[in-house]
Amino acid sequence: MGLKRAVDFFLALVVSVILLVPILLVAVSVRLTSPGPTLYWSKRIGRFNQIFQMPKFRSMRVDTPTVATHLLENPDRFLTPIGSFLRKSSLDELPQLWCILAGKMSFVGPRPALYNQYDLIELRTARGVDKLLPGLTGWAQINGRDELPIPEKVKFDAEYLERRSIGFDMRILFLTAEKVIRRRGIKH
Secondary structure (H helix, E strand, O other): OHHHHHHHHHHHHHHHHHOHHHHHHHHHHHHHHOOOOOEEEEEEEOHHHOEEEEEEEOOEOOOOOOOOHHHOOOHHHHEOOOHHHHHHHOHHHHHHHHHHHOOOOEEEOOOOOEOOOHHHHHHHHHOOHHHOOOEEEOHHHHOOHHHOOHHHHHHHHHHHHHHOOHHHHHHHHHHHHHHHHHOOOOOO
16 A cells, blocks of 8 residues: 555656646636636545545536536536537546545546445445545546446446556556547546
8 A cells, every 4th residue: 555655646746747738728728718617626435435525627517516427417518618628538637636646546446436426335335445545547447437337337446456456557557548548438
């Protein structure tokens, strides 16, 4: 756990410096293309089911209901002018580097559930997945991302719990980069 935390911190620091200009460009673009704050802070479930605030670049309008995107009747109508691009490119996730630096998240782990995704939280807790720090990416994201039903996500999260290692994390990071570049597994 200590080695993973050290690697996460160092890597997040390096990536933050390398991506500083793109991060600033995205922040300005969000601000210029829709009214409201640049960042959207959502209540998420962290390690041991503790709630924390997770930032994302805002890709949805400020009047969007606070539910998982797949539960919205027509999610596309809530997207900002650049929201679809931010989501498909995963640029909306960049502010989560702050959570990695702060020790609330890891680069690899189960994606943090919204505080009100009770079914997901309950299933993860039953499988012991709540012991893990949530991740910027994870084994479930590699195996379907937004397309997976909740029981399948939890199955992959539990598999990650059993198989976790620095080597497995590196494999997941590599496969994540490939998915992001090809923009696969993203519905909105």
